[in-house]
Amino acid sequence: MTSPDSLSSEGPSDPAGTAVHRGRIVLVTGLSGAGMSVALKALEDLGYEAVDNLRLSLVPALIRQADPKRRPLALVIDSRTRDFSAQNFLDELEALRRDGDLDVSLVFLECGDEVLQRRFTETRRRHPLAEDRTVPDGIQRERALLFPLKEEADVTIDTTQLSIHDLRRILSGHFRRDAQAALQVFVTSFSFRQGLPREADLVFDVRFLTNPHYDPELRPLTGLNPAVAARVESDPDFPTFFRNLTELLRPLLPRYNQEGKSYLTIAIGCTGGKHRSVFIAERLAAWLKEQKLRVSLSHRELDRLGLRNAGSGNGQQANHQANHQANHQG
Numbered sequence: 001m002t003s004p005d006s007l008s009s010e011g012p013s014d015p016a017g018t019a020v021h022r023g024r025i026v027l028v029t030g031l032s033g034a035g036m037s038v039a040l041k042a043l044e045d046l047g048y049e050a051v052d053n054l055r056l057s058l059v060p061a062l063i064r065q066a067d068p069k070r071r072p073l074a075l076v077i078d079s080r081t082r083d084f085s086a087q088n089f090l091d092e093l094e095a096l097r098r099d100g101d102l103d104v105s106l107v108f109l110e111c112g113d114e115v116l117q118r119r120f121t122e123t124r125r126r127h128p129l130a131e132d133r134t135v136p137d138g139i140q141r142e143r144a145l146l147f148p149l150k151e152e153a154d155v156t157i158d159t160t161q162l163s164i165h166d167l168r169r170i171l172s173g174h175f176r177r178d179a180q181a182a183l184q185v186f187v188t189s190f191s192f193r194q195g196l197p198r199e200a201d202l203v204f205d206v207r208f209l210t211n212p213h214y215d216p217e218l219r220p221l222t223g224l225n226p227a228v229a230a231r232v233e234s235d236p237d238f239p240t241f242f243r244n245l246t247e248l249l250r251p252l253l254p255r256y257n258q259e260g261k262s263y264l265t266i267a268i269g270c271t272g273g274k275h276r277s278v279f280i281a282e283r284l285a286a287w288l289k290e291q292k293l294r295v296s297l298s299h300r301e302l303d304r305l306g307l308r309n310a311g312s313g314n315g316q317q318a319n320h321q322a323n324h325q326a327n328h329q330g
Contacts (some may be wrong), residue, residue: 014219022103022219023068029074029149030109031142033129035115035159035167036076039109042168043074046210050269052076054317056088059089059096068102072170079142082093086148093152108153112160113139153158158198170199170295173263178182182200183257184294186265189281191301200267204245204280210235212275222307223278223300232279242280246287273301 007194012091028039028050046048049071054062056077077089096104097155113136120127120135129145130138150156157168173184190197192207212218212231221228232238249266256264268284270277278299285297301307 004253005025010319016243023063024072024103024105025068026072026074026105026107027093027096028074028107029078029146030107031111031116031139031146032079032282033119033125034109034111035162035164036109037109038076038164038255039157039171040074040076042171044173045168046172046175048072048175051073051075053078053080053187055081055083057083063096063102072175078128079145081094086145090152094288106149106152107162107171108150108156110150110156110158110160110185111156115293128243160198161195162199166237167201170263170265176262183253183261184263184296185280185288186263186296186298187285187288188265188267188271188298188300189273189277189302190267191277192271193302194273194304197265197267197300199265203269204268205268205269206241206276206280208240209238209270209276209280213269213272218275221275221328222302223275223280223282228275229279229282232276239306245284249288250291253291273299274307278302283290299328 025306026043026180028036028043030036039149040052046168049061049066049068054075054077058077059077061277063073093104093106096102115138117135127135127138127142129141131143149252157167157170163169169186173186176184186198188200192205196203209232212221214229215231218228218231223229223232249329266284268277268281281299285295288295
């Protein structure tokens with residue numbers, strides 16, 4: 001496997017091999033209510049100079065004054081801005097990208113209509129494009145307005161199912177300032193019944209493996225339990241599957257890094273997100289760490305149901321809580 005040093009990236013180099021330091025700018029836009037204020041705060045915590053709701057016409061002057069080579073700059077520019085239009089935004093973006101001294105990224109925050117409506121209802125906020133119409137109409141109007149920007153985005157993040165912590169984690173993975181760190185990989189288990197993780201780059205389905213759900217003693221446990229792990233491993237197809245999975249990923253990881261991708265999300269899914277996907281995600285994360293990669297791990301359904309502690313104990317300790325919360329196939 002490629003070493004951490006060869007996976008690291010310092011940006012463009014001059015002919016003599018000396019790394020060229022470029023000013024970094026992250027432009028954040030997207031649908032109102034999708035989490036732009038949270039994103040800006042997350043970038044500020046990462047060390048970026050953060051500016052909210054800046055007029056497009058003032059961007060060049062701000063960049064000259066802020067000196068993004070000294071400290072990276074994060075800007076939220078959205079439909080609230082007085083001189084905002086998709087074409088003006090794209091013109092400014094193109095001008096910034098032409099500047100060889102700047103490393104410019106456009107982040108677009110997306111979110112489902114129902115969730116956006118609920119957020120505006122709960123906070124009693126007025127949608128910026130719904131002054132004379134309903135919130136759903138404002139959302140659709142904004143979607144149409146921002147569609148060209150979504151098409152140009154370097155990173156699109158759907159916050160429909162994301163917690164604040166998840167959004168901060170994803171932004172940290174993409175835009176942390178320690179540029180010489182190796183590719184960071186995030187592995188998560190999930191239930192297909194609850195929907196795909198929308199931030200996933202690669203998704204693997206492990207529903208073909210032996211399902212511990214059908215064993216009454218294993219049903220209340222999770223893939224964190226050694227007995228559940230042993231049952232999944234006993235499937236005759238498991239060794240071949242896991243070997244093929246790692247052999248697929250082995251050449252891909254350095255190529256993702258060479259293409260400038262600093263953060264990769266791998267999602268492992270099964271029926272209930274409780275047994276098989278949890279065990280495979282654990283094994284895959286351990287293998288990635290053996291390759292000297294930066295790895296973080298999460299189990300979406302265990303966290304959602306509060307089953308992490310139930311997963312690693314014995315069946316008697318976990319039985320009451322797990323039977324109450326997880327009565328479907330795992």
